[in-house]
Amino acid sequence: MKVARYNYAHQLGSDIEPLIADLRAMLVAGRYELTAEVRQFESQLAQFLGARFVRGVNTGTDALVVALRALRIGRGDEVITQANTFHATVGAIELVGATPILVDVDPETFLLDRQQLGDAVGPRTRVLMPVHLYGKPTPMAEIVALAESRGLFVIEDAAQAIGARTEGQSVATFGHFGCFSFHPSKNLSAAGDGGAVVARNAELDEALRRQRELGQVGQNNHVVVGFNTKLDALQARILSWKLPHLEQWNEHRRKAAGWYRERLAGLPLGFQGRTAGETHVYHLFQVRTPQRDALLAHLREHDIDAVVRYPTPIHLQPAFAAYGWKAGRFPVAEALAKELLCLPIRPDIGVEEIDYVADCVHDFFGKSGLG
Numbered sequence: 001m002k003v004a005r006y007n008y009a010h011q012l013g014s015d016i017e018p019l020i021a022d023l024r025a026m027l028v029a030g031r032y033e034l035t036a037e038v039r040q041f042e043s044q045l046a047q048f049l050g051a052r053f054v055r056g057v058n059t060g061t062d063a064l065v066v067a068l069r070a071l072r073i074g075r076g077d078e079v080i081t082q083a084n085t086f087h088a089t090v091g092a093i094e095l096v097g098a099t100p101i102l103v104d105v106d107p108e109t110f111l112l113d114r115q116q117l118g119d120a121v122g123p124r125t126r127v128l129m130p131v132h133l134y135g136k137p138t139p140m141a142e143i144v145a146l147a148e149s150r151g152l153f154v155i156e157d158a159a160q161a162i163g164a165r166t167e168g169q170s171v172a173t174f175g176h177f178g179c180f181s182f183h184p185s186k187n188l189s190a191a192g193d194g195g196a197v198v199a200r201n202a203e204l205d206e207a208l209r210r211q212r213e214l215g216q217v218g219q220n221n222h223v224v225v226g227f228n229t230k231l232d233a234l235q236a237r238i239l240s241w242k243l244p245h246l247e248q249w250n251e252h253r254r255k256a257a258g259w260y261r262e263r264l265a266g267l268p269l270g271f272q273g274r275t276a277g278e279t280h281v282y283h284l285f286q287v288r289t290p291q292r293d294a295l296l297a298h299l300r301e302h303d304i305d306a307v308v309r310y311p312t313p314i315h316l317q318p319a320f321a322a323y324g325w326k327a328g329r330f331p332v333a334e335a336l337a338k339e340l341l342c343l344p345i346r347p348d349i350g351v352e353e354i355d356y357v358a359d360c361v362h363d364f365f366g367k368s369g370l371g
């Protein structure tokens, strides 16, 4: 058996002819830029999230960059985020000229350690940027309260967590801005790149829109310097086609995660901790073991598309060498980078696939004498 990480045919559904017909009509008519299709997707997503202001942009990375720019974050400002995130979170901070401040994560949840977050706030801090990593929502009430008490902004990196909820609310709706990615790997994916930003109010939404559209207010009137990073209209149409299924897909991911936990119980493996009342969307299903690399090789030998996300934590990446962060500085992030492994999880993964993966994992620990 072969167990894949993605199945785009399933996401598109068995009859894609109506979608193809729409895309053909758009191509021929030249409906390419900020069209009705883009506005429709934005309002569809707003409704899905229970948000009022959503703007489509080119990528999840751009979403973070324009959100920071819309808050006028730049040189001399500090933005706090976590050491175990994907490169783009910290890259976006650097790209606007601000200084990333990293904090370590909780060893149970793999999310921001709120004690360390509070301790990291200093006179130059302007933004707190929690990441809802692997699809698990970061509890937001305390972070929002901390931001309010210190006069800070909150930007949520929700690229991995579309549809996740905590404290009765969708991720990306707690902060001043919330950012999504529609990269093909994400729970809701375009046929290429895409992203979106949720704004807390109309004023922030307008600042964001200007950053998205070359700083324009009306044609040829550029009031600020902005990026040009609009969600492509064809991608918007594809996203609108898929979004009605997202809730059900996320529900299946939760079910699949439950099957994994059940079938892997009793093995010397750790899992991302669960929090009462949360709705996790299992962008990734992580297992933790000091024998990670050997287990990965074993699964790959058995045609299971397991991967490591992410093998090198931010502070040890060459891109950020200038900050002088040393090995040992963020021990939890470092341990997770060495020990986490993603087992395949998809909105259509079958229980027989999960059984096969679980059998292979049991087989590995049986042979290694630790099972």
Ligand SMILES: *Cc1c(COP(=O)(O)O)cnc(C)c1O
Residues within 6 Å of the ligand: 059, 060, 061, 062, 085, 086, 088, 089, 131, 157, 159, 160, 180, 181, 182, 183, 193, 194, 195
């Ligand atoms: C994917 C991702 C991004 C960037 O999104 P792109 O669309 O690939 O630019 C940012 N942050 C996190 C946590 C991500 O997983």
